[in-house]
Amino acid sequence: MKKNGLIVLLLICLSGSAFSQTLKVGAVSKVITPDPLLPISGGIGTPKPVTEKKGDLFVRVIVFDNGQTKIAMVGIDNLGWPSVLGDKSRALIKGIPPENILISASHTHSAPDAYGFPDQTGKNFADMKYLDWCVKQIADAVNEALSKAEPADLKIAVADAKGKIAYNYYAPDLYDPRCGVIQAVATTGKNKGSNIATLVNYAIHPEVLGSKRGILSPDLCGPMYDKIEAKGGGVAIFINGAQGGMVTADTRREPGNENNSWEECIRIGELLGEETMRIISNAPVVQNPKIFCTSRKFEFPIESDVMKYIMKNSPLQYKFSKPDHVSAQVNLINLGPAQILTIPGEALPNIGFYLKRNMPTKLPFLFGLTNDAFGYMLTKVDYNSFKRYDYVSRTSLGEMTAEIYIDQALKLVKESPKPE
Numbered sequence: 178m179k180k181n182g183l184i185v186l187l188l189i190c191l192s193g194s195a196f197s198q199t200l201k202v203g204a205v206s207k208v209i210t211p212d213p214l215l216p217i218s219g220g221i222g223t224p225k226p227v228t229e230k231k232g233d234l235f236v237r238v239i240v241f242d243n244g245q246t247k248i249a250m251v252g253i254d255n256l257g258w259p260s261v262l263g264d265k266s267r268a269l270i271k272g273i274p275p276e277n278i279l280i281s282a283s284h285t286h287s288a289p290d291a292y293g294f295p296d297q298t299g300k301n302f303a304d305m306k307y308l309d310w311c312v313k314q315i316a317d318a319v320n321e322a323l324s325k326a327e328p329a330d331l332k333i334a335v336a337d338a339k340g341k342i343a344y345n346y347y348a349p350d351l352y353d354p355r356c357g358v359i360q361a362v363a364t365t366g367k368n369k370g371s372n373i374a375t376l377v378n379y380a381i382h383p384e385v386l387g388s389k390r391g392i393l394s395p396d397l398c399g400p401m402y403d404k405i406e407a408k409g410g411g412v413a414i415f416i417n418g419a420q421g422g423m424v425t426a427d428t429r430r431e432p433g434n435e436n437n438s439w440e441e442c443i444r445i446g447e448l449l450g451e452e453t454m455r456i457i458s459n460a461p462v463v464q465n466p467k468i469f470c471t472s473r474k475f476e477f478p479i480e481s482d483v484m485k486y487i488m489k490n491s492p493l494q495y496k497f498s499k500p501d502h503v504s505a506q507v508n509l510i511n512l513g514p515a516q517i518l519t520i521p522g523e524a525l526p527n528i529g530f531y532l533k534r535n536m537p538t539k540l541p542f543l544f545g546l547t548n549d550a551f552g553y554m555l556t557k558v559d560y561n562s563f564k565r566y567d568y569v570s571r572t573s574l575g576e577m578t579a580e581i582y583i584d585q586a587l588k589l590v591k592e593s594p595k596p597e
C-alpha cells in the first residue's frame with residue numbers, strides 16, 4: 178500500500194512538473210532607415226527635408242511566452258505610430274493574439290511622417306510605400322523574435338535615473354525621474370547567463386536635434402541603444418512614458434542657450450544607458466513569473482478642430498467608432514511583480530504620477546504613445562487654463578480625453594488581478 182502511495186505521489190509530482198511552464202523570451206531589432214532618406218516630421222505641418230543621418234532608425238521587439246500567454250512589445254523610432262498602421266502589422270503576425278501586441282513610438286522628432294499630416298489644402302507628404310515597408314518590418318521582427326524565444330529569467334527594477342537627462346520645459350522639476358527596466362537573461366544553452374534584451378521605460382522627448390536641422394536620427398535613443406548593448410549585450414528597447422507638456426531632454430547650458438547637437442544626443446543617450454544598467458544591476462532574479470495580459474477599447478470624443486481635420490484628411494483613413502469619436506486599445510500587463518499600463522498618447526507628468534500611485538505595485542510602468550498616439554492628454558483643469566498650455570490643448574483630442582482615460586484605466590487596474 179505504501180509503495181502504491183509513493184507511486185501515486187511521484188506521478189502527481191511529475192504531472193505538476195510537466196504542466197509547469199517555463200518563460201521564454203525572444204528579441205530582435207531591424208533597421209527601418211529609409212533609403213534614400215526621407216523628409217522628417219516633428220509634429221503638425223509639412224515634413225522638413227534632410228541632408229544626412231545620425232544613427233539608424235529601428236524597430237525593436239521583445240516577446241514573452243510562458244506557454245499560456247504570449248505578449249509582444251514593439252518599440253519603433255518615430256514621432257508616433259497610429260493604430261491604423263499597427264493593425265496592419267498585427268494582421269501579419271502569427272502565434273500572438275493581436276490584442277497582446279503592444280506597439281510604441283519612441284517619439285523621435287527626426288523620423289519620416291507616419292501620421293500623414295495634411296496641410297491647409299488637404300495635401301499630405303507621407304511616403305506610404307515607406308510606411309507599408311515598416312509595417313512589414315514590424316511583423317517580421319515579431320515573428321522572428323517569437324521563433325527565437327528561449328528559456329529566460331527576468332530582472333525588473335524601477336529607480337531614479339540620476340544626472341542631467343530630462344527636465345520639464347514648462348516647469349523644470351515637474352517630471353518623473355524614475356526609470357523602469359525589464360531585462361531578460363537566458364538560462365539554458367550556449368547563451369546561458371547572457372542578456373537577451375533590456376527594455377527601458379523613461380519619460381522624455383527625444384528632440385535634441387529636432388526636425389529643423391536636416392538630420393534623420395533616432396536622436397538620443399540611438400546612443401542609448403548602443404551603450405546598453407555594448408555593456409550588457411542583447412537587444413535594447415526604449416518605451417517612452419508620461420512625457421507630455423513638456424518633459425524634454427535636458428540640453429540646457431545656461432538661460433536661453435541650449436546644446437542641440439549630435440554630441441549632446443550621445444551624452445544624454447549614453448548617460449541614460451549607463452543609468453539603466455546601474456538600476457538593473459542589483460535587481461533580484463524573477464523565475465517563471467506569472468503573466469497576465471488584458472486589453473480594452475477606450476472611446477474618446479474629438480473636440481479639437483485641428484485633430485478633426487488631421488484625422489479626416491490623413492491618407493491613413495482613420496476609423497471612427499462613431500461621428501467625431503475614436504477608440505484606442507489600452508493594455509494592462511502583469512509581469513511577475515511589475516504592472517504595465519499603456520497610454521495612447523502623450524500624458525502630462527501629473528497624470529503619470531497619479532496613475533503610478535494607484536497601481537498596486539512597487540514596480541509601475543507606463544508605456545506612453547502605445548497602440549496609438551492621439552496627441553497630448555491633459556486634465557480638464559489644465560486644458561486651456563494657461564497660456565503655456567495653448568499648444569498642448571490645441572493638439573489634444575479635447576478637454577475630457579485624460580479624464581476619460583484616467584477613469585477607465587484605473588477601473589481596469591481595479592478589475593484585474595494584482596501583480597505577484
